[in-house]
Amino acid sequence: MEDIGILMEKWREVYREKVNSKKRNGEGVTLTPENYFNVIRPFFMKVSPEDKEYVRTFRMVSYGMLEYSPSLRTLILRGAGYNLASRLVESGEIRDIEDLPKVFLNQKIGILDIVDESFNVMKINxxxxxxxxxxxxxxxxxxxFEAGLIQGAMEKLIGENVTREIYCWGLGNSFCGFEVIFE
Ligand SMILES: [Zn+2]
Structure with missing residues (x-):
């Protein structure tokens, strides 16, 4: 994980560009096994060469759920992420906000970046x-699933909140961006 700082800086640049542009979000393309299952994640690939298979398996399950029912998939994955995060806080695996990026890295969920922490809003990429x-x-x-994890962890650590995904590859962006609004 030596160069993760440099990598994060590059990603922040992508994020800044997006935030400053007014480009419309993409749509119209359908998700298929061909355009969804096979992906090479450069950072995680370096950490473990079998990353491609790991992601492929997860996406097979996720895609199956989406195909069956998009609304049920959203509900179940959100709830699963939320419950898991609550458990991880209770078991002490997540003790504070700084532990969240570690869990996301260790479980190879993604590179989590807290970009803004203000009074009642938090922005996480x-x-x-x-x-x-x-x-x-x-x-x-x-x-x-990721939104549920963030929401659950933040609820246990800070308080009740609404977590929304604002940016996503599914919306035509090159990263995910979540907004956590505390009540
Ligand atoms: Zn996303």
Missing amino acids: IYECMSCYKAPPIGRTLCD
């Missing part, structure tokens, strides 16, 4: 996300 990295612009977000 994910790069090379397991759920959506390099996915085509399908006009919807894909990272409900």
